[in-house]
Amino acid sequence: MSIHIPRGTQDILPGDVELWQYIEVKAKEVCRTYHYKEIRTPIFEHTELFQRGVGDTTDIVQKEMYTFTDRGDRSMTLRPEGTAGVARSFVEKKMFGNPNQPVKLYYQGPMFRYERPQSGRMRQFVQFGVEAIGSADPAIDAEVLALAMSIYEELGLTDVKLILNSLGDKESRDAHRQALIEHFKPHIQEFCADCQSRLEKNPLRILDCKKDREHPLMQSAPSILDHLNDESKAYFEKVRHLLDQLGIRYEVDPTLVRGLDYYYHTAFEIMADGEGFGAITTLCGGGRYTGLVEDLGGPSTPGIGFAFSIERLIMALKAKGLDKPSVETLDCFIVALGDEAMDKAAKLLYQLRKAGVSCDKDYLDRKMKAQFKAADRYQARYTAILGENELDQGIINVKEMETGKQKEVALTEFIDYMQEQR
Ligand code: HAM
Numbered sequence: 164m165s166i167h168i169p170r171g172t173q174d175i176l177p178g179d180v181e182l183w184q185y186i187e188v189k190a191k192e193v194c195r196t197y198h199y200k201e202i203r204t205p206i207f208e209h210t211e212l213f214q215r216g217v218g219d220t221t222d223i224v225q226k227e228m229y230t231f232t233d234r235g236d237r238s239m240t241l242r243p244e245g246t247a248g249v250a251r252s253f254v255e256k257k258m259f260g261n262p263n264q265p266v267k268l269y270y271q272g273p274m275f276r277y278e279r280p281q282s283g284r285m286r287q288f289v290q291f292g293v294e295a296i297g298s299a300d301p302a303i304d305a306e307v308l309a310l311a312m313s314i315y316e317e318l319g320l321t322d323v324k325l326i327l328n329s330l331g332d333k334e335s336r337d338a339h340r341q342a343l344i345e346h347f348k349p350h351i352q353e354f355c356a357d358c359q360s361r362l363e364k365n366p367l368r369i370l371d372c373k374k375d376r377e378h379p380l381m382q383s384a385p386s387i388l389d390h391l392n393d394e395s396k397a398y399f400e401k402v403r404h405l406l407d408q409l410g411i412r413y414e415v416d417p418t419l420v421r422g423l424d425y426y427y428h429t430a431f432e433i434m435a436d437g438e439g440f441g442a443i444t445t446l447c448g449g450g451r452y453t454g455l456v457e458d459l460g461g462p463s464t465p466g467i468g469f470a471f472s473i474e475r476l477i478m479a480l481k482a483k484g485l486d487k488p489s490v491e492t493l494d495c496f497i498v499a500l501g502d503e504a505m506d507k508a509a510k511l512l513y514q515l516r517k518a519g520v521s522c523d524k525d526y527l528d529r530k531m532k533a534q535f536k537a538a539d540r541y542q543a544r545y546t547a548i549l550g551e552n553e554l555d556q557g558i559i560n561v562k563e564m565e566t567g568k569q570k571e572v573a574l575t576e577f578i579d580y581m582q583e584q585r
Contacts, residue, residue, distance in 0.1 A: 171278070171286025173474075182480070183289075185488040186473055187271065190291050190314050197310045199267040199293055204248035206273060210238040215458050216247030218424025220365040222373075225357075227276040241275035244423070245292045245470055246455070253296050254461035265297035265466075274472075283475050292470030293449075296456065299465040301398055304429045304451060305405035311433060311447055311469050312411055318476070319485040323446060324434045325411065328419040329399035330367075330426050330450070331391045338392075340366055342385040350380055370420045386417040398428055425452040429467065435479045446479055447471035495522040495581055496538035497559075500531055500550040508549055511559075511577065518582045538564070545584060547577070 168174060175183060191201070210230050217223050229241040242248055249268060253259065258266045271291045278284050293310060295303050308325065315323050330336060343366035347354070351362050354375050361368045369375070370384060391399065406413055413431075421430050430450035449469025456464040480486040495515060499508035508524050515522045523541065525534045538546045548560040559577050562569045563584075572580045 169286065171280035171284075173285070173287075181491065182477060182486055182488060183473060186318065186476060187291070189317050190271070191269070193310060193313050193317055194269045194293065197267070197306065197313075199269045199295075199310070202249060202252065202268040202270050203272070204245070204252050204270065205242075207239045207241050208248055208251065210240040212247050212251055212459070213240055213243060216250060216425065216455060217244065218365070220361055220368055221422060221424055222371075223276060223422065227278055229275045229277060243276045244274055245270050245272070245290055246294060246423075246425070246452070246466075246468055247459075249292075249294045249468075250296070250452075250455045250461075250466065251459050253464070253466075254456055254459045259297065259456070259462055259464055265295045265303060267293075267295045269293045283478055285472075285474055288472040288474050290470040290472050292468060294466055294468035296466035297464055299453075301401035301429075302405055304402045304467055305409065305411075307449070307467050307469060308402075308406060308413075308429075308431060309409055309411060311449070311471070314471075315433065315446075315476075318480060320435075320476075320479055320483065322436050323479070324436065325413040326416045326419055326432045326434060327403070327406075327413045328387065328416055328430045329391060329395060329402075329428055330387055330420070330430050331395040332398075332427055332453075335387070335391045335395045336367075336427065339385065339387045339390040342390060343367065343369070346383075346385055347380060353378065353380075365424065367420050368424075370418065371422050384418075387420075388415075388417045395428065402429055421448060421450055425455045426450040427453045431469070433471070435475075435482065446475050491521070492542040492544060493523055493538075494520045494543070494585060495545045495547055496534075496541060496543035497522065497524045497547045497549060498531060498534040498538065499524060499548075504549045504551065504554055507554065507574075511547075511549075511574075514578045515581055518578050520578075520581045520585060522581075545581065547581075 213228060214224055223243050228243055231239055233239050249270060253266065269292065272289065273287050274290045275287050277286060280286060293307060295307055312325060331339065344362060347362055347366060347369055351359050355372065358369045358372050358375055370381065375381065419430055419432060428451040432445050433447035434444045435446050447469055451465065451467040453465050455466065477486060497508045497511060499505045512522050512524060525537060535546065544564060546562045546564060553559055557574050558571045559574055560569055561572050
């Protein structure tokens, strides 16, 4: 019996991987200009980190985690998201003591959620994320939002929508929470078991329920924006003012609650504009968190960040025909004939590669014609021909494929010559 790839995962082969690399380079470049540095944290963590960090009434923690007991009888979980691990590291590595505050980080890597796979919803997906930890200045919110939007813009996706909401501070959230309980309680029997159990524990999660989305009480649920206290209102206004100043367009949606428990104040999502996209249109999600670092044993420290999956970004790029970055071709293919020439070619390849020239040759003992065909398939910009005659004369015949121009180059000058053609 043959073994298949696990459901909800994918192989990314040459031909597709170039687009991934291109996105990664672009996203990292934007992060560099915003002065964010990369952090790499483990792919598995203690399960408790996510129970505390992401919140144990969330779908992610209740239904979607890949959790296993290791040989030392400890409960471990493949990370479902990146923020909790970064916050853990911030506490453990005492980054709060770093004189450079806020600590501005980005990360990229596989995340795991046991979800029902469909297009844009994978069980293993790659998130690119950013966290700025250590400042409660609304200017950091605007900076992080601008960074996220810049990545999309840099990749040519200019018509994505930024959806913004405020979840308020603790006082505002408590007032909203009370209003939600009063709103849903009389009819809670009409809701699913999860919603029923979340009513008292975390009624905000009801708004995020996938099963009861269409219930009329969802539409009429009290809005957080009506429960913001003056401080939270002012905070939200400042963020909006700064975004306006940068010319970043957004829509305010008071029903945006996000699926994780740690958010306060600013919450946001970036959406694709629908067409050719199916049900899933959220490309990116994020927001501000206040209690996370403290809950993980650090000093009370605010943070804000976002993450998007490269899978969904690629869907958006494909829908817009923006998924064909110029593919790196081969600089040079050496066509060699005879044992001696093949040996020499191996040495030349070694030297060319050291000089930064991408190059290759035949390894299947193919005839000259088949070697030329291989050079064509690889779209080599130059083909260099080395036979017995050339060896005797100490030269190599270099052909520029696009123009068909040929040039005899002394073997002693070949490496320099190819380096100049790059
Ligand atoms: P999230 O909304 O759970 O937030 O996920 C962020 C993004 O990850 C989504 O917008 C989507 O692009 C991608 N994503 C999530 N699940 C899947 C999936 N099953 N398949 C493909 N893509 C997926 C977070 O993870 C937060 N940690 C974001 C954050 C950072 N908040 C503050 N800092």
